[in-house]
Amino acid sequence: MGNKRGKFITFEGIDGAGKSSHIAGVADLLGKHGLRVVTTREPGGTPLGEKLRELLLNEPMHLETEAMLMFAARREHLAQVIEPALARGDWVLCDRFSDASYAYQGGGRGLDKQKLAALEQWVHGHLQADLTLLFDLPPAVAGERIAAQARKLDRFEQERADFHSRVRQAYLERAQSAPRRIQVINADQPQADIKKLVEESVITHCL
Ligand code: TYD
Helix, strand or coil, rough: CCCCCCHHHEEEEEECHHHHHHHHHHHHHHHHHCCCCEEECCCCCCCHHHHHHHHHHHHHCCCHHHHHHHHHHHHHHHHHHHHHHHHHEEEEEECCCHHHHHHHHHHHHCHHHHHHHHHHHHHHCCCCEEEEEEEEECCHHHHHHHHHHHCCCCCCCCCCCHHHHHHHHHHHHHHHHHCCCCCECCCCCCCHHHHHHHHHHHHHHHH
């Protein structure tokens, strides 16, 4: 086979940042370059992971339980989906990964970063994303987008504005500490302009 290892791109941002619509765009772009792409998400991405997602999004729990279940789902996801895909040369686009744990469980809920770092080291000490696109915008703007969708909100979306401000802040701190890997995209502008920035970033950093 001798396939070149694929690249791993993750997409992050507060709820309502609009990242999901851009993942399909990146998949399209990579497809046009003749690359095989696997699109997946966290928490989830495997049958077990999707069951854990259901619990994580709906069931009240201790914040350390929440963090450990996020990483348990991630462990399964890496073993079943992400690692095999990268090894056979596919590119993996993942809607959220460990930066979300630092942002939500760390920034949002206040879990000690050292505990998150220990879980991260355990679960994927050997692997980091090649590129992370962080869709950044004020929580008030994101909140309006979510409200406009008029659907039932999950446990995280139901959190108050100050929770989302802390999540955003933690994401931006993560970006400062890993400026090469994490590219911050201003998501408070027209969709077409964001799409352009996303494509430029993928082309510059990965292709
Ligand atoms: P997401 O799939 O973006 O939600 P939606 O399908 O509504 O767009 O993410 C689900 C939620 O899980 C989101 O609110 C953030 C949260 N989350 C964490 O708190 N920690 C994590 O490690 C991950 C991966 C997600």
